[in-house]
Amino acid sequence: MISEEQYGQFAADGYLVLRGAIGEDLLAAADDEIDAVIAADPPPAGTAGPHFYFLPPGRLPAADAALRQSGGLRTATELVAPHVLEHGLDHIQIALNIPPHPHRPGGPHIDGHRPGQPKPDSFTMLAAVYLVDETGPGAGNLWVWPGSHLAHQRLFAERGTGALLPVSGHTLSLDRPAALATPRPVLAGRGDLLLAHFLLGHNIGDNTSGGIRRVLYYRLRCDRHDARWAQTFLDAFAEYEPVRRRIIPPG
Ligand SMILES: [Fe+2]
Numbered sequence: 001m002i003s004e005e006q007y008g009q010f011a012a013d014g015y016l017v018l019r020g021a022i023g024e025d026l027l028a029a030a031d032d033e034i035d036a037v038i039a040a041d042p043p044p045a046g047t048a049g050p051h052f053y054f055l056p057p058g059r060l061p062a063a064d065a066a067l068r069q070s071g072g073l074r075t076a077t078e079l080v081a082p083h084v085l086e087h088g089l090d091h092i093q094i095a096l097n098i099p100p101h102p103h104r105p106g107g108p109h110i111d112g113h114r115p116g117q118p119k120p121d122s123f124t125m126l127a128a129v130y131l132v133d134e135t136g137p138g139a140g141n142l143w144v145w146p147g148s149h150l151a152h153q154r155l156f157a158e159r160g161t162g163a164l165l166p167v168s169g170h171t172l173s174l175d176r177p178a179a180l181a182t183p184r185p186v187l188a189g190r191g192d193l194l195l196a197h198f199l200l201g202h203n204i205g206d207n208t209s210g211g212i213r214r215v216l217y218y219r220l221r222c223d224r225h226d227a228r229w230a231q232t233f234l235d236a237f238a239e240y241e242p243v244r245r246r247i248i249p250p251g
Helices: 004-013 024-040 061-068 072-077 148-159 225-234 241-247
Strands: 015-018 049-055 085-098 125-130 142-144 193-197 202-204 213-222
Touching (some): 024 213, 061 072, 061 085, 061 125, 061 213, 072 125
Antiparallel strands (some): 049 085, 085 213, 125 193, 142 202
16 A cells, blocks of 8 residues: 555655565566576677566566566556556566666656657556665666656646657757756665656666666556546646645645
């Protein structure tokens, strides 16, 4: 269950981390499944930095179960009720970050933006199931720009919902970028669950640790998101009424 404090964090920062949300049995099964995917199609020798696998949820039943059977999806749904969440882009992403990868990102992006697209490929929420220890920095952590969901909302209100298409979702590539707060790495450990707003600016972090970073990403979309996607760019809480209620109590 999401606490009042966590609702406040999500509203202000655009993300929250739920500690110990996924049980060890589900994590172990997901690890075995990921091991098999990597064994069948290993990263090229010498790969350093990010390496991804995008597979349909039906091909990754243990990864899907880690989100569903843990209750993680039900908890995520608390943020968007009465909407329900489903896989948005029909994939689950296995994300690796192989050391050494000392590069720290200079700016954030939001997903689903490429030049020439008629509209962004948006969704509602990014969820991540953590499989290794990222409780300190330099472990390949996702970097986030807290509050940038609201900065992006303001930018789209001023310049239109297609404003970030030509720059592939990178606001700092615009002539007049949105004002952003200081970024930070997300700190989380095995079994933790990250829930992040689609409009939260983020990027791949540095991995100077001794181990490969491994995480599962789920791009979740509210039912009928396609019909209201533009509204969600102009009003960050359009699909997050339970969050909005905490900021602006009714009546
Ligand atoms: Fe991304």
